[in-house]
Amino acid sequence: MVATQSADGAGPVGGDGPTGDAGPVGRGRPVGGDGPVLADVGRTDRALRGFLHGLPGVDEVGAARRTAQLATRSVKTTAKAYAVDLAIRMLDLTTLEGADTDGRVRSLCAKARRPDPADPGCPPVAAVCVYPSMVATAAAALRGTDVHLASVATAFPSGQAPTAVKLADTRAAVAAGADEIDMVISRGAFLSGRYAQVHDEIAAVRRECGPAHLKVILETGELGSLDQVRRASWLAMLAGADFVKTSTGKISPAATTPTVLVMLEAVRDFRAATGRQVGVKAAGGIRTTKEALRYLVLVEETVGAPWLSPRWFRFGASSLLNDLLLQRAKLATGAYHGPDYVTVD
Amino acid sequence: MPAGRLAVRKTYKLFVGGAFPRSESGRTYEVRGANVALASRKDLRDAVVAARAAQPGWAGATPYLRGQILYRVAEMLEARAAEFGALGVAAAEVAAAVDRWVWYAGWADKVAQVRGNANAVAGPYFNLSVPEPLGVVGVVAPADGPLLALTSVLAPAVVTGNTAVVLAAAAHPAAALTLAEAVATADVPGGVVNLLTGRAAETAPWLAAHRDVDGLDLTGLTDADLARECESAAAETLTRVRRPAPEDFAADPGTGRLAAWLETKTVWHPKGR
Numbered sequence: 001m002v003a004t005q006s007a008d009g010a011g012p013v014g015g016d017g018p019t020g021d022a023g024p025v026g027r028g029r030p031v032g033g034d035g036p037v038l039a040d041v042g043r044t045d046r047a048l049r050g051f052l053h054g055l056p057g058v059d060e061v062g063a064a065r066r067t068a069q070l071a072t073r074s075v076k077t078t079a080k081a082y083a084v085d086l087a088i089r090m091l092d093l094t095t096l097e098g099a100d101t102d103g104r105v106r107s108l109c110a111k112a113r114r115p116d117p118a119d120p121g122c123p124p125v126a127a128v129c130v131y132p133s134m135v136a137t138a139a140a141a142l143r144g145t146d147v148h149l150a151s152v153a154t155a156f157p158s159g160q161a162p163t164a165v166k167l168a169d170t171r172a173a174v175a176a177g178a179d180e181i182d183m184v185i186s187r188g189a190f191l192s193g194r195y196a197q198v199h200d201e202i203a204a205v206r207r208e209c210g211p212a213h214l215k216v217i218l219e220t221g222e223l224g225s226l227d228q229v230r231r232a233s234w235l236a237m238l239a240g241a242d243f244v245k246t247s248t249g250k251i252s253p254a255a256t257t258p259t260v261l262v263m264l265e266a267v268r269d270f271r272a273a274t275g276r277q278v279g280v281k282a283a284g285g286i287r288t289t290k291e292a293l294r295y296l297v298l299v300e301e302t303v304g305a306p307w308l309s310p311r312w313f314r315f316g317a318s319s320l321l322n323d324l325l326l327q328r329a330k331l332a333t334g335a336y337h338g339p340d341y342v343t344v345d
Numbered sequence: 346m347p348a349g350r351l352a353v354r355k356t357y358k359l360f361v362g363g364a365f366p367r368s369e370s371g372r373t374y375e376v377r378g379a380n381v382a383l384a385s386r387k388d389l390r391d392a393v394v395a396a397r398a399a400q401p402g403w404a405g406a407t408p409y410l411r412g413q414i415l416y417r418v419a420e421m422l423e424a425r426a427a428e429f430g431a432l433g434v435a436a437a438e439v440a441a442a443v444d445r446w447v448w449y450a451g452w453a454d455k456v457a458q459v460r461g462n463a464n465a466v467a468g469p470y471f472n473l474s475v476p477e478p479l480g481v482v483g484v485v486a487p488a489d490g491p492l493l494a495l496t497s498v499l500a501p502a503v504v505t506g507n508t509a510v511v512l513a514a515a516a517h518p519a520a521a522l523t524l525a526e527a528v529a530t531a532d533v534p535g536g537v538v539n540l541l542t543g544r545a546a547e548t549a550p551w552l553a554a555h556r557d558v559d560g561l562d563l564t565g566l567t568d569a570d571l572a573r574e575c576e577s578a579a580a581e582t583l584t585r586v587r588r589p590a591p592e593d594f595a596a597d598p599g600t601g602r603l604a605a606w607l608e609t610k611t612v613w614h615p616k617g618r
Contacts, residue, residue, distance in 0.1 A: 335581070336390050338397065338557025 038273060042203070042238050045196035052195060052234060058226035058262055067257035073297045080293070081331050086308070087292045088115060088324050091125040092150055092281065092316045095134075095345075096157075096249065102137045104345075105130055109141035111343060116325050119332070125321065126310040127180060131156070132173040139177030150180035150215070154205060157219075157248035159184035163201055170208040180213040181205070182281075182316075184248060185232065187222050195235055202239035215243035215281055215314075220259045221251050229259055233266035237278050247284035249316065254284025257298055264302040277306065283316025289327040292320060318345065357381040357518055359388055359542060360525035362395030363535020374515075374543070377433075381518040384541035386551040389510065392539035393557055396481045396508040399536025404478045404506035406534075412453030414532050415504055419446035421527035432519050434491045441595065442496040442524075448598070449500035456505055456603055464611070471614040476607040478506030479585065480559035483552040485512045485545050487565040489594055491520035497594045498564055499524075501602035503537055507560070510539045512549060514565055518542035546571055553586075554578040560606050563588040 041051045075083055093112045095104060109128055116122035127148035130138050135151045142149055151173035155161035161169075170181055183205050189197045206214050216236035220229050233244050244263050247254040260282050267278045282295050292315060299307050307313050322345075326337040358365045359382050370385035382388075403411070422429075422443050429439045460476040482502045487494040495513065502509045513521035525540045541548060545565060553561055553575035561579045563586060566572040572588055579586045587605050 335554035335556055335578070336393065336551065338393075338555070341556060 038238070042196075042199050045194070048195040048199060048235070048238075049193065052231040055227075055230055055234060058230055060226050060258070063226060063258040063261050067261055067294075067298060070297050070301055071257065071294045073294075075293050075297070077331075080327075083293050083296050084289060084324050084328050084331070085123055086310075087289070087296065087315060088125055088321065088328075089123045090310045090314050091321055091324075092127045092129045092283070092314050093125045093321055094129040094249070094283070094316050094318050096129070096131060096152060100131060100134055102134070105134045105137045106141045107343075108345065109138055109147070111321070111345065112142070112147050113145050115321060116328065119328075122325070122328065126314055129180075129182065129316060132169055132176065132178075135173050135176035135178045148180050149178050150182055151176075151178035152182045152184075152217075152248075154183040154201075156182070156184050156217075157250040159186050159219075160188070163204065166201070167204060167208050170205050174208065174210060174212050178212060180215060181209050182215045182217055182245060184217045184219060185236065187219055190232060190235070191223070191228075199235055199239045202236055202241060206240040213242040214240065215245045215279075216241040217245045217248055217283075218263075219248055219251065220246050220256075221253045226258060226262045229262045230266055233263050234270065237266070237270045237276075241278060243279040243281050243314070245281035245283055245314075245316065247316075249284030252285070255282040255286055255295075257294060260295060261298055261302060264299060264307070267307070268303045277312065279312040279314065280307070281314040281316055283314075286315055286317050287319050287323060289320075289323050292324065354379070357522045357542065359384055359392075360522065360529065360538070360540040361388065361392045361536075362399070362539065363529060365522075365525075365529075368543070372543075376516065376518055379519060381522075381542050384512075384543035384548055386548060388541055389548045389551050389555070392510045392541055393481060393483075393552075393555055395536035396510050396539050397557055399534055400478075400480055400506075400508045403503070403508055403534055403537045406506070408454035408457070408506075411504060411506065412450045415446055415450035415453065415500065417531040418528055418533065419443045419450065421531045422446060422524065425523060425527055428523055429492060429520060432491070432523065434520050438490060438493050442492045445493065445496045445598070446500055449504045449603070452501075452600070452603060453504050456600070456607075459600065460604060460607060460609070466613075469616045471616050472611065473614070474609050474611045476505065476604075477610045479606045479608055480507060481510065481557060482507045482560040482562060482606050483510050483512075483555070483558045484562040485549050485552075485565040486514050486521070487594070488514035488516055488567070491517035492524060494594045495521055495524060497598055498562055498602065499538065501598070502560075502562065502606050503533075505603060505607055507606050508537045508539075510552065510558070511541065512545045512552065512565070513540055513542045515542075515544055549575055550578060553584070554581065556582045558584055560585045561587070562605070564592075 041047050095108050112125045112128045124147050127150045128138050129150040132151050132153055138149050153170040153173045154166035185198050218232040223229055236244050246259055263280050267280055271277045286292055299313050322342040325342050329337045357379055358367050368382040368384050369387050372383040373380040374383045426439050457475055462474045464472040466472040484498050486498055499511055521540055528538045561584050563572050576586050
C-alpha cells in the first residue's frame with residue numbers, strides 16, 4: 001500500500017466520489033476539461049501525488065458485481081462468430097519463456113499469419129509478442145505481413161534494473177524491428193509513492209520507442225487494490241502510454257474483469273479530458289473463448305465501439321488462440337472439436 | 346425416528362469429472378417419482394473435456410493399480426446392495442454386477458499377456474506388440490437392465506486405461522447414478538467415468554460427431570435410423586464404432602469388449618548377438 005498521503009488533501013478532483021450515475025464504479029471526472037492543469041501534473045512529484053490521490057475511489061464490490069452481471073450475457077451464433085474472429089484479430093500471440101528458441105518463435109509467427117491453415121477465411125492475429133532477443137527472428141518471419149511485432153522490454157517481467165539498462169533494452173528491441181514495446185513499470189517505486197520516478201521512466205522509454213507503440217504493463221496483481229490500478233493507469237497515460245496493459249502473465253492473479261473494467265474507465269475518462277485515445281490490453285490467464293467474449297462484452301458496455309477494434313483493445317495470450325480456433329471450427333462444422341485438430345505449442 | 350420428520354430425498358444429478366453437477370440446461374425429467382437431470386449437448390461437451398483431461402493420467406497408472414481401483418468399485422457396490430434393492434434392482438443382478446467388476450478388475454494386469462505378443466521377425470530385433478488404450482470412449486448404455494448391462498459396457502472400456510462418457514439408459518437413471526457414487530468413492534480419478542442421464546436420442550448424435558471421441562459403443566441405441574446416423578457422423582473423424590447385435594449380459598462376457606477399445610503398439614528394438 002502507499003504509505004504517503006496526498007499532502008494538499010484535495011487534488012484536482014475535489015470531493016467528487018463515485019457518482020453512481022454510470023455504473024457502480026462511477027464516472028470520475030477528475031480533470032473536467034482543465035487542460036493546462038493536466039499538462040502540468042507530471043512536472044513534480046507533489047503535483048502527481050495530489051492528482052493521483054485525488055482520483056475518485058473505486059467501489060470494488062460494485063466493480064465485481066458489474067462484471068459478474070456482464071458475464072451472464074449470452075453471445076451466440078452469428079454474434080459469436082463475429083466475436084471469435086474479432087478476438088483472433090485482437091490477439092497478441094505471446095511466447096515469453098526462458099526456453100524460447102528461434103524455431104519456436106518462427107513456428108509461432110507462422111501460426112500468427114495463418115492461425116487455421118485449413119481455412120483461408122480465418123483472420124491473422126494482431127501481433128506476435130516475444131522477448132527482445134527473439135525480435136530479429138520474428139521480424140524476419142513476419143516480413144511482408146500485417147502482423148505487428150511486439151517485444152517486452154525494460155527488464156521484463158520484474159522491471160528491477162537500472163533505468164539506463166531499461167532504455168538500452170528498449171532501443172535494442174526497436175532497432176531489431178519491434179513496432180510495439182511492452183514495458184513494465186517499476187512497481188517498487190510506484191508502491192512507495194515515487195510517482196515522478198515512474199512517470200519519468202515511462203516518458204523516457206516512450207522517447208526511445210520512436211515510432212513504435214508503447215504498452216505499459218501495470219502488473220495489477222502486484223498493485224493491491226483497484227484504486228491503485230486506477231492511479232497507475234492515469235500515471236501511465238499522463239506519461240505518454242499508447243496502451244495500458246494489465247499484467248506480465250508471470251504472476252497470479254493476472255488479468256481479471258474488474259481490473260480491466262477500471263482500466264477501461266480510466267482510458268474513457270482520459271479521452272474525455274484530453275482528447276487522446278489510449279488502448280487497453282488484457283494479458284495473462286485468459287485461456288478460453290468464453291472468457292475472451294466476456295472481455296469483449298465489457299469493452300462494448302464500458303467504452304463502446306471506439307475501442308472495439310484491434311487498434312485499441314488487445315488480448316495477450318498463448319493458449320487462447322487454440323480455443324478460439326476450436327470454437328470457430330465448431331461453428332463452421334456443427335460438431336465439437338478436440339485438441340488433436342490444432343497445433344501443439 | 347421422531348414423528349413428523351421430513352423425508353430427505355436424494356437428488357439425482359449428472360456425474361462429470363468426479364463431481365455431481367446439475368445439467369447446465371437446468372432441465373429434469375421424472376423417473377418413478379424422482380427428478381433426474383436431463384443432460385444437454387453442453388453437458389456432453391463438458392464430459393468429453395473431463396474425460397480427455399483424465400485420460401493420460403489413467404492410462405499412465407500401472408495396470409496393477411487400475412485393477413485395485415476397479416476392485417474397490419466392486420467393494421463399494423457390494424456395500425450399496427441395500428440401496429440398489431430399494432431402487433428395485435434384484436439382489437441377483439447386484440451380485441452379478443459386483444462379480445462383473447471383479448472379473449474385469451482382474452483383467453487390468455493380464456490383458457497385455459493375452460492381447461500382446463513377442464513376435465518372431467526376420468531380423469535381429471526384439472519385436473513386441475503391446476495393447477494400448479484407445480483414448481476417450483463414448484458409450485450409449487443398453488436398457489436391458491438397471492445395473493448389470495451398464496457395468497458390462499462400462500468396466501471393459503475403462504479397465505485398460507480408456508476414459509468413458511456414458512449415456513445412461515433413460516429408464517434406469519437412479520441405479521446408474523448410484524453406481525456413479527460407488528465409482529466416485531472408489532479412488533477412480535475424476536473424469537475417468539462420466540455419466541449423463543437423459544435421452545440418448547438427443548445427446549448421442551453429438552457424442553458420435555464429437556471429434557475428440559476415439560471410440561463409440563452404440564450398444565444401447567435401439568433405433569436403427571438413429572444408430573446409422575451416429576455411425577456416419579462418427580465415420581467423419583474415423584471414430585471406431587461398435588454396434589453389436591443384442592446380447593445376453595448374464596452370459597460369460599469374454600474379452601471382446603475389452604479388445605474393442607485397444608490399439609496395438611508394436612515396438613522394434615535392435616538386438617545384439
